[in-house]
Amino acid sequence: MTSRSPTPPGHAVAPRALSADVESFYHLAHGEHTGKACQGTACFAARHFNPARWAEASAQDPRVYCLGECFAAPAKGQTHPRPPVQVFSRHGIVLGRVAAGGARSLAAYVQQGGYAALAAALQDPPEKILAAVDASGLRGRGGAGYPTGRTRRAVAAQPAGQKYVVANADEGDAGAYIDRYLMEDDPHALIESMILAGYAVGASQGYIYVRLEYPLAGTVLQAALAEARAAGWLGPRVGGKNFSFELEVYTGHGSYVCGEETSLLRSIEGKRPEVMARPPYPTERGLFGRPTLLNNVETLVNVPWIVTHGGAAYAEMGCGKSRGTKALSLNSLFHRPGLYEVEFGVTVRHIVEEIGGGLRGGGRLKGVIIGGPIIGVIPPHLIDTPLGFEELAAIGAGVGHGGVVAFDEHTSIPALVEHVFSFGAYESCGKCTPCRGGSGRIEEIFTNALGGDATRADFQECRDLVAALKLTSLCGHGTGLARFAESILRHYPTEIEPCFK
Numbered sequence: 001m002t003s004r005s006p007t008p009p010g011h012a013v014a015p016r017a018l019s020a021d022v023e024s025f026y027h028l029a030h031g032e033h034t035g036k037a038c039q040g041t042a043c044f045a046a047r048h049f050n051p052a053r054w055a056e057a058s059a060q061d062p063r064v065y066c067l068g069e070c071f072a073a074p075a076k077g078q079t080h081p082r083p084p085v086q087v088f089s090r091h092g093i094v095l096g097r098v099a100a101g102g103a104r105s106l107a108a109y110v111q112q113g114g115y116a117a118l119a120a121a122l123q124d125p126p127e128k129i130l131a132a133v134d135a136s137g138l139r140g141r142g143g144a145g146y147p148t149g150r151t152r153r154a155v156a157a158q159p160a161g162q163k164y165v166v167a168n169a170d171e172g173d174a175g176a177y178i179d180r181y182l183m184e185d186d187p188h189a190l191i192e193s194m195i196l197a198g199y200a201v202g203a204s205q206g207y208i209y210v211r212l213e214y215p216l217a218g219t220v221l222q223a224a225l226a227e228a229r230a231a232g233w234l235g236p237r238v239g240g241k242n243f244s245f246e247l248e249v250y251t252g253h254g255s256y257v258c259g260e261e262t263s264l265l266r267s268i269e270g271k272r273p274e275v276m277a278r279p280p281y282p283t284e285r286g287l288f289g290r291p292t293l294l295n296n297v298e299t300l301v302n303v304p305w306i307v308t309h310g311g312a313a314y315a316e317m318g319c320g321k322s323r324g325t326k327a328l329s330l331n332s333l334f335h336r337p338g339l340y341e342v343e344f345g346v347t348v349r350h351i352v353e354e355i356g357g358g359l360r361g362g363g364r365l366k367g368v369i370i371g372g373p374i375i376g377v378i379p380p381h382l383i384d385t386p387l388g389f390e391e392l393a394a395i396g397a398g399v400g401h402g403g404v405v406a407f408d409e410h411t412s413i414p415a416l417v418e419h420v421f422s423f424g425a426y427e428s429c430g431k432c433t434p435c436r437g438g439s440g441r442i443e444e445i446f447t448n449a450l451g452g453d454a455t456r457a458d459f460q461e462c463r464d465l466v467a468a469l470k471l472t473s474l475c476g477h478g479t480g481l482a483r484f485a486e487s488i489l490r491h492y493p494t495e496i497e498p499c500f501k
């Protein structure tokens, strides 16, 4: 499902049909995920104590890694009522409207102050938005934590001409369902944010790359785009000003690696979405070779608040170099799974014990992953670490996307390693050798180890492959797998080493 909006003159058009070669890259065809057992990490954590159930789920082909139903894991299809949503920060910047029941229609959004930030911004030069985002200290919420103001300035500084803004709504990190509910329950917030981004950097065309596994988000966004267009917020002369902007939904094809920026842009172009080396960065040569601002959904939806209240008010919240708030999605092993907005600086313990209410059924925490499977695991003795980019990186973990997946005492760490490397191998784009071949080899060794058939030489081979992944991968998929493995070796050696005789 790719909607077509009028493409502004001079802009390239995303092809509707894929060539056979490109199609062969993707795992899922449209609708194929429906009714399938989810094989994501939150569902692993919820099924692991029943090996037969997990084996049945993991035998499915094509595989489905995360349906955004982690609050009700183990999940099969998108049939659950939405999870609880609460704001634990001074301001409900990202989840405020979602927590209040959502604002799907234009009327509901406008009634809650929607499009006021855009209307006000259009009275001023784009520099005012750029300066507010700089002052806010906002950093990318898609995983890398790059300063958003810097990315915007880099695109704005490119010579005037065709430029694009792209919302990364691929949300493939198993355990995360933040962007899903932002799009389903507050679609105009993303649309307003995209128009603001276009105005700030001088782009007149935008794409929202929505993952295939979120069909409702796509449908809701299409309806909201039609309303926004009818109200004059899209098209020529946005809000009656000398600025035109068009926005289109592009539906992904079920590939995790397409969340990586260069892969995502190639996917929209209809090319085989293998990761590309950088530089050049998308800010310089992005979509169709043109300067492109690519941001995560949550990153984008912070900006209307920043424009209205000023960057300094935003920067008042947070810790260290992590300013503002972060939305978190908690998995079903918590007593209170759901979506929560917190200020940076709260401790992981606060998230686990106070917000999540500890583990369901009195389970004991064995570890927690924040931000997807390809990131470091936080063991119980480190949960007093504050939520912050540098603070979590210092213990080998990360903020990632903000999906919080807890594991209880029944989780087998070698089985978790097998699961993560199985995911890594399945979703590798295949461009780098250690990622293409090495991740599958580590999965195989751990399968053997779980069957009691792995040697010390196999263990050394795993270590060598992890070192190669870390050193030579072109993108965060390979380096993230290495980071995950290193954290396991550091924190759970007594569970890993006895598996190798």
Ligand SMILES: Cc1cc2nc3c(=O)[nH]c(=O)nc-3n(C[C@H](O)[C@H](O)[C@H](O)COP(=O)(O)O)c2cc1C
Residues within 6 Å of the ligand: 139, 140, 141, 142, 143, 144, 145, 146, 148, 168, 169, 170, 171, 172, 173, 256, 257, 258, 259, 260, 261, 262, 294, 295, 296, 297, 299, 300, 475, 476, 477
């Ligand atoms: C394998 C891989 C998968 C990724 N998946 C996503 C994703 O689903 N959503 C996202 O916003 N960023 C994802 N990223 C990060 C993007 O490459 C990029 O850094 C981000 O979208 C930039 O936006 P931000 O600065 O607003 O975070 C992924 C990166 C890698 C390496």
